[in-house]
Amino acid sequence: MLTTELVDTAxxxxxxxxxxxxxxxxxxxxHIEDQQTRGLTWDRPAIQVPDVEVLRSIEHNRLxxxxxxxxxxxxxxGAIRRYAFRRSESDWxxxxxxxxxxxxxxxxxxVQDVARGRLPNIPAEMGARAEWRHNKTGxxxxxxxxxxxxxxxxxxxxxxxxxxxxxxxxxxxxxxPAPPAPL
Amino acid sequence: xxxIQHPEDAIVRVTRSCICGSDLHLYHGMVPDTRxxxxxxxxxxxxxxxxxxxxxxxxxxxxxxxxxxxACGKCHFCQQGxxxxxxxxxxxxxxxxxxxxxxxxxxxxxGGQAQYVRVPYxxxxxxxxxxxxxxxxAVLLTDVVPxxxxxAEMGGIQxxxxxxxxxxxxxxxxxxxxxWLFGAGRVIVIDHVDYRxxxxxxxxxxxxxxxxxxxxxVVFLKKQTDSLxxxxxxDAVGGDAAGNAIQTLLGTKLKLEAGNAIALHWAINSxxxxxxxxxxGVYGPTGNIVPIGNVVNKxxxxxxxxxxxxxxxxxxxxxxxxxxINPKAMITHRVPLADIADAYHIFSAKxxxxxxxxxxxNGQ
Numbered sequence: 001m002l003t004t005e006l007v008d009t010a011x012x013x014x015x016x017x018x019x020x021x022x023x024x025x026x027x028x029x030x031h032i033e034d035q036q037t038r039g040l041t042w043d044r045p046a047i048q049v050p051d052v053e054v055l056r057s058i059e060h061n062r063l064x065x066x067x068x069x070x071x072x073x074x075x076x077x078g079a080i081r082r083y084a085f086r087r088s089e090s091d092w093x094x095x096x097x098x099x100x101x102x103x104x105x106x107x108x109x110x111v112q113d114v115a116r117g118r119l120p121n122i123p124a125e126m127g128a129r130a131e132w133r134h135n136k137t138g139x140x141x142x143x144x145x146x147x148x149x150x151x152x153x154x155x156x157x158x159x160x161x162x163x164x165x166x167x168x169x170x171x172x173x174x175x176x177p178a179p180p181a182p183l
Numbered sequence: 184x185x186x187i188q189h190p191e192d193a194i195v196r197v198t199r200s201c202i203c204g205s206d207l208h209l210y211h212g213m214v215p216d217t218r219x220x221x222x223x224x225x226x227x228x229x230x231x232x233x234x235x236x237x238x239x240x241x242x243x244x245x246x247x248x249x250x251x252x253x254a255c256g257k258c259h260f261c262q263q264g265x266x267x268x269x270x271x272x273x274x275x276x277x278x279x280x281x282x283x284x285x286x287x288x289x290x291x292x293x294g295g296q297a298q299y300v301r302v303p304y305x306x307x308x309x310x311x312x313x314x315x316x317x318x319x320x321a322v323l324l325t326d327v328v329p330x331x332x333x334x335a336e337m338g339g340i341q342x343x344x345x346x347x348x349x350x351x352x353x354x355x356x357x358x359x360x361x362x363w364l365f366g367a368g369r370v371i372v373i374d375h376v377d378y379r380x381x382x383x384x385x386x387x388x389x390x391x392x393x394x395x396x397x398x399x400x401v402v403f404l405k406k407q408t409d410s411l412x413x414x415x416x417x418d419a420v421g422g423d424a425a426g427n428a429i430q431t432l433l434g435t436k437l438k439l440e441a442g443n444a445i446a447l448h449w450a451i452n453s454x455x456x457x458x459x460x461x462x463x464g465v466y467g468p469t470g471n472i473v474p475i476g477n478v479v480n481k482x483x484x485x486x487x488x489x490x491x492x493x494x495x496x497x498x499x500x501x502x503x504x505x506x507x508i509n510p511k512a513m514i515t516h517r518v519p520l521a522d523i524a525d526a527y528h529i530f531s532a533k534x535x536x537x538x539x540x541x542x543x544x545n546g547q
Contacts, residue, residue: 037259045255045271045304046237048189054291059277065255066189066303067274068281068291071218081216089276095469098215098288099438109219127528134534 055085077105185293185301190237193305195249199322200227200295200520200542202530204352205421205465209286210527213422213435213442213467216275216287224542225251225283226325227295228318231309240306247309248321249302250329250492253281253292256307267489272303278468279489288468296523298544308493313500320503322541323353323510328499330463330490331357331419335365337461337486338415342366347404347413347453349446351379351391353513353539354463355419359387360508362415371407373400373449375425378536386512394426404453412455420446421464430472441466444473451477451485462487513539519546 009015036042045065052072056063073081084097113120131139185194203226209217228248231241241247254261255271260280272281273290281303284294293300302309312321331354340346346362348355351374362370371390372383380391397403405412422434422442434440450460451474460483478485502508515538518526526540 035259036262039259040270042257042259042262045257046190051188054274055287056274057276060274064274064281065271066191066253066281067272068287068293069188070222070287070291070293071220073218077218085275089278089468092470095215095467096439099212099469102212102215102217105219125524127525127532130525130528130534131532134529135532138532 055081057085058088075105075108077101077108080104184299187233187235188301189303190235191304191306192235193231193238193241193302193309194233195227195229195247195295195300195302195309196232197227197229197295197298197300197544198246199229199318200224200297200544201322201326202296202523202526202540202542203326204350204354204423205285205326206527207423207531208421208442208465208467210531211423211435213438214286214288214465215468216291218287218291221284221286221291222293222295222297222300223284224294224296224300225285226322226327227283227300228312228322228325229295229300231305232299234305238305241309241311246312246318248312248325249283249295249300250308250310250496251282251285251326252308252489252492253283253290253303254307254493255304261307264491264494265488266308266491266493268491276468282489296520296542298520310493310496313504316500316503317511319511319514319541320509323513323539324496324499324503325492326490327353327513327539328357328508328510329492329495330354331359332361332364332495332499333488333490334358334417334419334461334463335361335367337459337463337488338362338365338417339459339484339486340365340367340415343368344414345369345371345408346415346417347371347373347450348389348417348419349373349450350419350421350464351376351383352419355417356383356386356513356538357508357510358417358419358463359383359389362417364502364507367415371404371413376533379533379538382513382538400426400449401452404449408455412453412458414455414458416450416454416458416460418446418450418460418462418464422466424464433472434467438467439469441469441471444471448474451481451483454481454483456481457483459484459486461485463490514541516540518542520544521546 048066050067050069052069054067080097080101084094087094206223208214231243231245234241252266253272254266254269258270260268260270267280269280275287279289281290283292335358344367346367348359351372359370359372373392374380375394383389384391424443424446427445430443430445434443454460518540520542529535529537530540
């Protein structure tokens with residue numbers, strides 16, 4: 001049964017008798033003996049007021065004093081991201097939705113580039129020049145694989161749309177007059 | 184050019200930035216909310232151009248190294264030295280603090296693989312580079328050096344311990360190097376690329392083994408360690424690991440797991456009972472198949488975190504000064520910022536003997 005009442009530790013026999021900070025196995029990361037604050041009680045820095053949309057984890061009860069303002073959410077990926085931020089960081093869907101949004105965002109980026117009249121040079125962006133300089137064999141293998149897969153796909157599609165369908169007798173065949181019997 | 188948006192902001196003109204192994208997780212689409220148009224880069228140093236009205240410790244013209252953590256210095260966590268877990272720098276998640284150029288999951292801040300960058304809480308993280316320090320060393324103190332060092336520190340290494348480091352990238356190399364500083368008696372580095380292992384053999388200096396030449400990593404490591412296992416295992420790999428087809432399919436290809444967790448499996452299964460597994464490799468935040476039963480049965484302690492760079496900087500600067508660590512020895516490539524796509528590919532595909540690439544915004 002849920003309860004919101006805090007337990008009075010003074011009523012617990014032996015409470016804290018072994019609570020020597022020197023026994024803390026997490027040393028040196030935590031310095032409990034020096035701890036100045038408990039909970040959200042510190043002297044906060046000045047608060048930044050962001051001039052763009054900043055998504056906030058629902059595990060925060062307030063916006064951090066300073067926030068990043070790079071690339072605010074936009075488009076379809078932005079809508080997915082907003083939806084993802086309705087779920088907590090412990091929810092797998094939160095992260096999977098964000099991963100999905102990233103992939104959609106890549107397509108949006110290419111579309112945006114093209115709309116601005118800039119055709120993205122994807123091989124160059126993926127370091128094709130470095131591959132050419134330092135891994136010619138690997139590059140040849142990748143190009144060969146790409147051509148092979150492309151050719152296989154092309155042939156498969158061509159077969160589907162072309163004359164590969166087997167001929168079956170139809171009504172027109174039935175209506176056609178039979179050849180004259182040999183004399 | 185970015186603008187001051189908060190009284191504790193500074194604008195820094197970048198003089199050097201790096202590509203980190205963690206950036207490859209972004210590059211491979213394994214960290215969520217990595218939006219198109221965002222600038223990557225959490226390892227950089229540069230010259231202060233402008234400061235906000237409340238910045239006291241920096242002035243224009245100062246040359247600073249900027250820790251990758253964005254930390255307020257005041258919150259519950261910063262007060263404990265957990266600058267990697269600041270509660271006042273990341274709106275999009277509570278699990279991790281703000282990080283420059285590391286997706287919106289780490290706060291949505293543009294990073295330092297650029298000419299200029301906005302640096303929040305400029306009085307807390309950024310540190311003026313000492314006159315005697317080479318700026319190549321300085322830029323590596325922003326992440327890889329403290330991360331490798333903290334990996335060793337979290338391992339709780341005792342004198343004479345056997346330490347196994349999974350991953351011979353810059354962080355793994357630094358973890359191996361740092362393990363000696365904590366008194367390790369034996370350091371073993373595991374990777375799947377020969378040139379990286381050769382580098383680790385000299386830089387560590389460490390015993391090195393190639394994953395591809397070993398049938399069963401856990402059995403091999405047990406045999407190497409009197410059949411009990413290593414005292415400390417460090418996972419300096421994270422989600423981009425090589426070595427397990429099913430995890431690669433689920434994690435790195437389909438993104439249904441937090442990446443390929445094979446290095447973590449090996450670490451948990453290779454450490455001795457009662458040992459410590461230290462994790463600094465980056466994993467995405469979705470599901471994961473981790474052998475937690477073995478963690479319980481073996482009584483393992485797992486320690487993990489983003490490095491709290493500011494906490495470690497004073498000690499590490501002294502170590503560089505004393506010659507105990509030599510970060511710039513890891514730099515193999517110096518690339519103009521304009522050629523960043525090639526640099527990412529060289530680093531990612533492990534071409535041309537690449538260990539650590541540095542980006543130069545003005546091509547110098």
